[in-house]
Amino acid sequence: MSRINTNVSSLIAQRTLGSQNMGLNKSLQRLSTGLAINRGADDPAGLIASENLRSEKAAISSAINNAERAEQVVNVAEGGLQEVSNLLVELQSLVSSTANEAGVSDEEKEANQLQIDSILQTIDRIANSTSFQGEKLLNGNFDYQNNADSADFTDVTINAAKLSDDGTALSVSVDVVQSAATGVMFLSTDGGFDLNGGGQFTIEVTGDKGSQQFTFASGTTGADMATAVNSFSDQVGVSAALSGTLLRLDSTDFGSDSFVRVKELDDTGLNTKIYESQADGSIDTAGTADGSDNGRDASVLINGTQATTNGLTARVASEGLDISVSLEDAFNNGGSATFEISSGGANFNLGPAVNMSSKVSLGIETVTTGNLGSGGNGFLSSLKSGAVANVQNGDLSKAQLVIDDSIKQVSSLRGRLGAFQKNVVGATISSLGIALENTAAAESQIRDTDFAAETAALTRGQILQQAAIQSLSLANSGPQAVLSLLG
Numbered sequence: 001m002s003r004i005n006t007n008v009s010s011l012i013a014q015r016t017l018g019s020q021n022m023g024l025n026k027s028l029q030r031l032s033t034g035l036a037i038n039r040g041a042d043d044p045a046g047l048i049a050s051e052n053l054r055s056e057k058a059a060i061s062s063a064i065n066n067a068e069r070a071e072q073v074v075n076v077a078e079g080g081l082q083e084v085s086n087l088l089v090e091l092q093s094l095v096s097s098t099a100n101e102a103g104v105s106d107e108e109k110e111a112n113q114l115q116i117d118s119i120l121q122t123i124d125r126i127a128n129s130t131s132f133q134g135e136k137l138l139n140g141n142f143d144y145q146n147n148a149d150s151a152d153f154t155d156v157t158i159n160a161a162k163l164s165d166d167g168t169a170l171s172v173s174v175d176v177v178q179s180a181a182t183g184v185m186f187l188s189t190d191g192g193f194d195l196n197g198g199g200q201f202t203i204e205v206t207g208d209k210g211s212q213q214f215t216f217a218s219g220t221t222g223a224d225m226a227t228a229v230n231s232f233s234d235q236v237g238v239s240a241a242l243s244g245t246l247l248r249l250d251s252t253d254f255g256s257d258s259f260v261r262v263k264e265l266d267d268t269g270l271n272t273k274i275y276e277s278q279a280d281g282s283i284d285t286a287g288t289a290d291g292s293d294n295g296r297d298a299s300v301l302i303n304g305t306q307a308t309t310n311g312l313t314a315r316v317a318s319e320g321l322d323i324s325v326s327l328e329d330a331f332n333n334g335g336s337a338t339f340e341i342s343s344g345g346a347n348f349n350l351g352p353a354v355n356m357s358s359k360v361s362l363g364i365e366t367v368t369t370g371n372l373g374s375g376g377n378g379f380l381s382s383l384k385s386g387a388v389a390n391v392q393n394g395d396l397s398k399a400q401l402v403i404d405d406s407i408k409q410v411s412s413l414r415g416r417l418g419a420f421q422k423n424v425v426g427a428t429i430s431s432l433g434i435a436l437e438n439t440a441a442a443e444s445q446i447r448d449t450d451f452a453a454e455t456a457a458l459t460r461g462q463i464l465q466q467a468a469i470q471s472l473s474l475a476n477s478g479p480q481a482v483l484s485l486l487g
Contacts, residue, residue, distance in 0.1 A: 004482050009475035017468035024461035030449045031458065037447050046446045053443035059352035060436045064429055070348040070360075071425045074417050077137040077364060080130030081414050084138075084367050087119045087126075088407045091383070094119075095399045098391040109392045113385055120369045120384055127368045137346075140366030144344035146172075152331040154312075154375040158363050159322035159416055161341050162356060169340040173303055174325055179332045180298035180312050183207075183251040183260040185291055186243070187225075202266040205229060206292075207237030207251055208258050213265065222247055234397060254295050254332070255311025261292035298332060300325075322363075326375070350428045352435075362420055365413065372406035380406050 030036055037043045037050060094112045098104055104112075127138045135141065144158035152174075161170055187203070202215040212232045216225055222242045229240035229249065237252050238260050251258035300307040300314035302323065307314035312332055315324040331337065344363065351358025365371065373379035380402055382389040389399035 004479040007475060007479055009478060010472060013468060013472035013475040017465065017472055020461060020465040020468045024458065024465055027454055027458040027461055030454050031451065034449050035447055036449045036454075043446075050443050050447040053439055053446070056352060056439050057436060057443065060432050060439060063350060063352045063358070064432045064436065066348060067350050067425050067428045067432065070350065071421055071429075073132045073137070073346070074421050074425070076132045077130065078414060078417055080126050080138050081367065081410055081417070083126055084123055085407070085410050085414065087123055088372075088403060088410060091116060091119055092400070092403050092407070095383075095391060095396060095403060099396045099400075106392075113390055113392050116383055116391060117385055120380065123372070123380070124368050127366060137364060138367050140368070140371070142344065142346040142362070142364040143366055144341050144363050146339055146341045148325075148339040149337060150328075152328055152335065152337045153325050154328055155324075155326040156339075157324040157365070158341060158344075159317070159324070160361050160363055161323070161345060162320040162359060162361050163341065163343065163345065164356075167343075169342045170321070171303075171338060171340050172321070172323065173301075173336065173338045174314070175301040175336045176298060176327065176332060176334050177301060178296075178299035179334060180254040180309070180327070181296040182254055183258055183293040183295045185249045185260050185262045185293055187247040187249065187262060188245065200266070201264070204261075204263045204265055205232075205236060205238050205249060206259075206261040206263070208253065209237030210235050211261075212236050215266070251295055253311060255297045255309075256294055258295040258311065259292055261290075263290040298327060300327075350424070350432075352432075360424060362417075364417075365409075367410060367413070372409055373402045374405040374409075377401040377405055 026042075029038055037047050040047050094116055098109055098112045128136065130136070130138045144161055146156060146158065148156045163170055200215055200217040202213060204211055204213045212235065214225070214228055216228075222245075225247055226240040226242055229236075229238065229247075233239045233252060237258070238249055239252050240247060240249050242248070249260050249262060251260045295311070297309040297311055298314060300309055302314060302316040302325070303321065305316050305318065307316045309315075312327040312329075313324060314327070316322070345361040346364055348360045348362070349358050350360050369380040369384075371379065373382075378389065378398060378401075381387065382402060383394075383399050384390065385392070387394065389395050389402055391399065
């Protein structure tokens, strides 16, 4: 080289050294931060993808926390319900022991009533005090509000309903396609019910609650026969009424689980006949000595979906609506009704996105004494002093029915909460945990430093840097050779 103003070799060496320094600095930064992408320039597309994955990770982590919080809320509610359930069992014991009238004094009845009043007050106190961070759980705070007509339904239970965030009410339509029916049998004698001749006949009447034998002598009127059967209606589950010249026997409950059976045990010259009711409602006049008939469950559509029915009760359980309705007798004969669910429910967001698909709603009905029970048999408050089902001078049979309904109601609510914990919250936490793992792995693949590869790159960069420095030194010493030309 004979030129000294421009040392091209030195410039090339400087550029190469600068490039090696930049690569070495980048490797050092990646190794020190543990990230392969520290700025957008490192990998623009990778930065966008990793930031999106980071956002998803944060949302999934929050969803897991939400699910765990939901489980804690349900645990608190379950604890209160367990105490209520224990108190209801104690009520059952007090009512049963008081029913032993011949062996229980008036003082004992009064003492039992005092205990019942105390238990009822405690149930109300638990319902109004069970809370999570100040939110009441069992006082109806999370029960759904609806405007169903009591003339159409004896009871409406909304277990879950997804309501729009804009406050729009959820409309529910109920259509009775086929009415529920009781089991029906008919009893007749050739001479009518006023038996002027001699003789008697004995029948056995059986219902879903029990059986009873009845013996009727000559001269017994149809009205007296109906009265005799009705006096055992609670024990047998069968009621009787005159229908023209026939004695009609109906199961007291509706549905396929209810039935009435009439069996002739003794017919002394009266030629009694037992008639069965046919599917179209007509009477099978062939007669039989032993006949039975089951009731029929209603066929109901709820929002166009075929409901699962049991007697007069119909239920639909879908992702957006879980509702059970009990039909009034008049509405059961064929009708259509619409009502709206306006508000209520405990709402949890169990997904990473804030939308309707991630929203889970759970209805927690009130367990106060004014709500436990049923519209048909009455409510738990009817057991207090002076009410119709108190144990001092009230109807103990009614009291036991009310307690049975209350126990079933609380048990059903506890079962729903348990199913929510196990099948909704538990499964959600598991699935979100897997999603978090996979999302983190994907984000790590894009953004995290591969230390094995990066340390190899660092070693290579260090060697190339040293080589570049040595080359620059040689390039800088080259022009000095020109001095030898000047002597």
